[in-house]
Amino acid sequence: MRSAVPGTVTMPRRAERVAPATSPVPRGSLAWSPPRLLALATRYGLQVRPWAQFSALPAGERRYERLERTVDYEVWVIHWSTDGGLALHDHGGSSGAFHVVCGALDETSTTRLGRHLDRRRLVRSEGKSFGPDYVHSVVNLDEKVATSVHAYAPPLTWVNFYSTSATGLVPSRVETHWTGAP
Ligand SMILES: [Fe+2]
Numbered sequence: 001m002r003s004a005v006p007g008t009v010t011m012p013r014r015a016e017r018v019a020p021a022t023s024p025v026p027r028g029s030l031a032w033s034p035p036r037l038l039a040l041a042t043r044y045g046l047q048v049r050p051w052a053q054f055s056a057l058p059a060g061e062r063r064y065e066r067l068e069r070t071v072d073y074e075v076w077v078i079h080w081s082t083d084g085g086l087a088l089h090d091h092g093g094s095s096g097a098f099h100v101v102c103g104a105l106d107e108t109s110t111t112r113l114g115r116h117l118d119r120r121r122l123v124r125s126e127g128k129s130f131g132p133d134y135v136h137s138v139v140n141l142d143e144k145v146a147t148s149v150h151a152y153a154p155p156l157t158w159v160n161f162y163s164t165s166a167t168g169l170v171p172s173r174v175e176t177h178w179t180g181a182p
Helices: 034-045
Strands: 013-017 062-069 074-080 085-089 095-102 104-111 118-123 127-130 134-139 146-153 158-165 168-177
Touching: 034 074, 034 095, 034 127, 034 146, 095 104, 095 118, 095 134, 104 146, 118 127
Parallel strands: none
Antiparallel strands: 013 168, 062 074, 074 146, 085 134, 085 158, 095 127, 095 146, 104 118, 104 134, 158 168
Protein backbone atom coordinates (compact mmCIF):
# COMPACT_ATOMS: atom_id res chain seq x y z
CA MET A 1 0.00 0.00 0.00
CA ARG A 2 1.47 3.33 -1.01
CA SER A 3 1.54 6.38 1.13
CA ALA A 4 1.34 9.47 -1.06
CA VAL A 5 0.24 12.09 1.42
CA PRO A 6 2.21 13.30 4.43
CA GLY A 7 0.65 12.07 7.59
CA THR A 8 -1.01 9.16 5.84
CA VAL A 9 0.59 5.82 6.52
CA THR A 10 0.01 2.35 5.29
CA MET A 11 -1.16 -0.44 7.56
CA PRO A 12 2.15 -2.09 8.48
CA ARG A 13 2.35 -5.71 7.50
CA ARG A 14 4.68 -7.95 9.39
CA ALA A 15 3.99 -11.21 7.67
CA GLU A 16 1.70 -12.91 5.24
CA ARG A 17 1.14 -16.62 5.23
CA VAL A 18 -1.47 -19.24 4.57
CA ALA A 19 -4.37 -19.58 6.96
CA PRO A 20 -3.65 -21.45 10.20
CA ALA A 21 -5.09 -24.90 10.77
CA THR A 22 -7.31 -23.62 13.53
CA SER A 23 -9.45 -20.49 13.51
CA PRO A 24 -8.77 -17.77 16.06
CA VAL A 25 -10.94 -17.82 19.13
CA PRO A 26 -13.21 -14.79 19.20
CA ARG A 27 -12.32 -12.61 22.14
CA GLY A 28 -13.93 -9.19 21.61
CA SER A 29 -13.76 -6.71 24.46
CA LEU A 30 -15.88 -6.52 27.56
CA ALA A 31 -15.20 -2.81 28.02
CA TRP A 32 -15.64 -1.80 24.37
CA SER A 33 -18.90 -3.20 23.09
CA PRO A 34 -19.77 -2.83 19.39
CA PRO A 35 -22.18 0.09 20.06
CA ARG A 36 -19.52 1.86 22.09
CA LEU A 37 -17.01 1.36 19.28
CA LEU A 38 -19.50 2.83 16.82
CA ALA A 39 -19.91 5.87 19.05
CA LEU A 40 -16.12 6.20 19.12
CA ALA A 41 -15.84 5.92 15.33
CA THR A 42 -18.64 8.42 14.87
CA ARG A 43 -16.97 10.87 17.22
CA TYR A 44 -13.71 10.62 15.28
CA GLY A 45 -15.69 10.92 12.07
CA LEU A 46 -16.64 14.44 13.03
CA GLN A 47 -12.97 15.40 13.08
CA VAL A 48 -11.37 13.75 10.06
CA ARG A 49 -11.11 15.40 6.67
CA PRO A 50 -12.34 13.65 3.53
CA TRP A 51 -9.67 12.58 1.06
CA ALA A 52 -10.88 15.06 -1.56
CA GLN A 53 -9.19 17.80 0.41
CA PHE A 54 -5.75 16.32 -0.27
CA SER A 55 -5.39 15.08 -3.84
CA ALA A 56 -6.63 12.52 -6.32
CA LEU A 57 -6.59 8.91 -5.18
CA PRO A 58 -5.88 6.33 -7.90
CA ALA A 59 -8.75 3.97 -8.66
CA GLY A 60 -8.70 0.70 -6.78
CA GLU A 61 -6.53 1.99 -3.97
CA ARG A 62 -7.04 2.82 -0.32
CA ARG A 63 -5.12 4.93 2.18
CA TYR A 64 -4.93 4.35 5.91
CA GLU A 65 -3.99 6.39 8.89
CA ARG A 66 -4.18 5.16 12.44
CA LEU A 67 -5.66 7.92 14.56
CA GLU A 68 -5.33 6.37 17.98
CA ARG A 69 -4.17 3.18 19.61
CA THR A 70 -4.51 2.17 23.25
CA VAL A 71 -4.17 -1.19 24.92
CA ASP A 72 -7.95 -1.52 24.62
CA TYR A 73 -8.83 -0.21 21.16
CA GLU A 74 -7.57 1.45 17.99
CA VAL A 75 -9.07 3.85 15.49
CA TRP A 76 -8.25 4.16 11.78
CA VAL A 77 -9.38 6.46 9.01
CA ILE A 78 -9.56 4.81 5.60
CA HIS A 79 -9.95 6.55 2.25
CA TRP A 80 -11.45 4.36 -0.49
CA SER A 81 -11.07 5.22 -4.15
CA THR A 82 -13.45 3.91 -6.81
CA ASP A 83 -13.29 0.10 -6.70
CA GLY A 84 -11.08 0.30 -3.63
CA GLY A 85 -12.07 -2.46 -1.26
CA LEU A 86 -11.14 -5.31 1.00
CA ALA A 87 -12.18 -8.91 0.34
CA LEU A 88 -14.10 -11.04 2.83
CA HIS A 89 -12.26 -10.96 6.16
CA ASP A 90 -12.73 -11.24 9.88
CA HIS A 91 -10.95 -9.14 12.48
CA GLY A 92 -8.99 -11.79 14.32
CA GLY A 93 -11.50 -11.96 17.15
CA SER A 94 -11.79 -8.21 17.68
CA SER A 95 -15.11 -6.42 17.76
CA GLY A 96 -15.40 -3.37 15.53
CA ALA A 97 -17.40 -0.58 13.99
CA PHE A 98 -17.15 1.84 11.12
CA HIS A 99 -18.69 5.19 10.33
CA VAL A 100 -18.95 6.63 6.83
CA VAL A 101 -17.69 10.22 6.79
CA CYS A 102 -18.38 10.85 3.11
CA GLY A 103 -19.21 8.88 0.00
CA ALA A 104 -20.73 5.43 0.15
CA LEU A 105 -19.47 1.93 0.96
CA ASP A 106 -21.04 -1.34 -0.11
CA GLU A 107 -20.71 -4.08 2.45
CA THR A 108 -21.26 -7.83 2.16
CA SER A 109 -21.36 -9.58 5.52
CA THR A 110 -21.83 -12.87 7.31
CA THR A 111 -20.35 -14.66 10.30
CA ARG A 112 -17.47 -17.10 10.39
CA LEU A 113 -19.83 -20.05 10.35
CA GLY A 114 -22.52 -18.30 8.33
CA ARG A 115 -23.81 -19.49 4.99
CA HIS A 116 -25.80 -16.44 3.98
CA LEU A 117 -24.34 -13.16 2.75
CA ASP A 118 -26.10 -9.89 3.59
CA ARG A 119 -25.52 -6.86 1.45
CA ARG A 120 -26.05 -3.23 2.29
CA ARG A 121 -24.93 0.23 1.26
CA LEU A 122 -23.83 2.68 3.91
CA VAL A 123 -23.75 6.36 3.06
CA ARG A 124 -22.53 9.50 4.78
CA SER A 125 -23.23 9.56 8.53
CA GLU A 126 -24.26 5.91 8.61
CA GLY A 127 -22.33 3.26 10.46
CA LYS A 128 -22.22 -0.35 11.47
CA SER A 129 -20.91 -2.18 14.51
CA PHE A 130 -20.12 -5.88 14.84
CA GLY A 131 -18.93 -8.54 17.19
CA PRO A 132 -15.84 -10.76 17.07
CA ASP A 133 -17.44 -13.37 14.81
CA TYR A 134 -18.23 -10.91 12.01
CA VAL A 135 -16.94 -11.41 8.46
CA HIS A 136 -17.37 -8.81 5.74
CA SER A 137 -16.08 -7.28 2.56
CA VAL A 138 -16.22 -3.55 1.89
CA VAL A 139 -15.88 -1.70 -1.41
CA ASN A 140 -16.46 1.77 -2.81
CA LEU A 141 -18.44 1.41 -6.03
CA ASP A 142 -18.98 5.13 -6.55
CA GLU A 143 -16.83 7.53 -8.52
CA LYS A 144 -16.31 9.74 -5.50
CA VAL A 145 -13.69 8.84 -2.91
CA ALA A 146 -15.25 7.54 0.29
CA THR A 147 -13.82 8.19 3.73
CA SER A 148 -14.66 6.14 6.81
CA VAL A 149 -13.48 5.75 10.38
CA HIS A 150 -12.99 2.28 11.88
CA ALA A 151 -12.61 1.28 15.51
CA TYR A 152 -11.52 -2.12 16.82
CA ALA A 153 -11.28 -3.63 20.29
CA PRO A 154 -8.95 -5.12 21.16
CA PRO A 155 -6.58 -3.59 18.56
CA LEU A 156 -6.18 -5.74 15.45
CA THR A 157 -3.40 -8.28 15.53
CA TRP A 158 -4.38 -10.38 12.55
CA VAL A 159 -7.02 -10.56 9.84
CA ASN A 160 -8.19 -13.78 8.21
CA PHE A 161 -9.38 -13.61 4.62
CA TYR A 162 -11.97 -15.95 3.13
CA SER A 163 -13.35 -17.17 -0.14
CA THR A 164 -16.85 -18.56 -0.49
CA SER A 165 -18.00 -22.04 -1.39
CA ALA A 166 -21.28 -23.95 -1.47
CA THR A 167 -20.69 -25.04 2.11
CA GLY A 168 -19.69 -21.66 3.51
CA LEU A 169 -16.55 -19.66 4.04
CA VAL A 170 -13.15 -21.10 3.21
CA PRO A 171 -10.09 -19.53 4.92
CA SER A 172 -7.65 -18.34 2.26
CA ARG A 173 -4.91 -16.44 4.07
CA VAL A 174 -4.13 -14.51 7.20
CA GLU A 175 -2.33 -11.19 7.53
CA THR A 176 -0.60 -10.30 10.75
CA HIS A 177 -0.32 -6.62 11.45
CA TRP A 178 2.23 -4.74 13.46
CA THR A 179 0.71 -3.73 16.74
CA GLY A 180 3.18 -0.97 17.67
CA ALA A 181 3.60 0.61 21.06
CA PRO A 182 0.44 1.32 23.04
FE1 LIG B 1 -13.25 -5.14 8.24
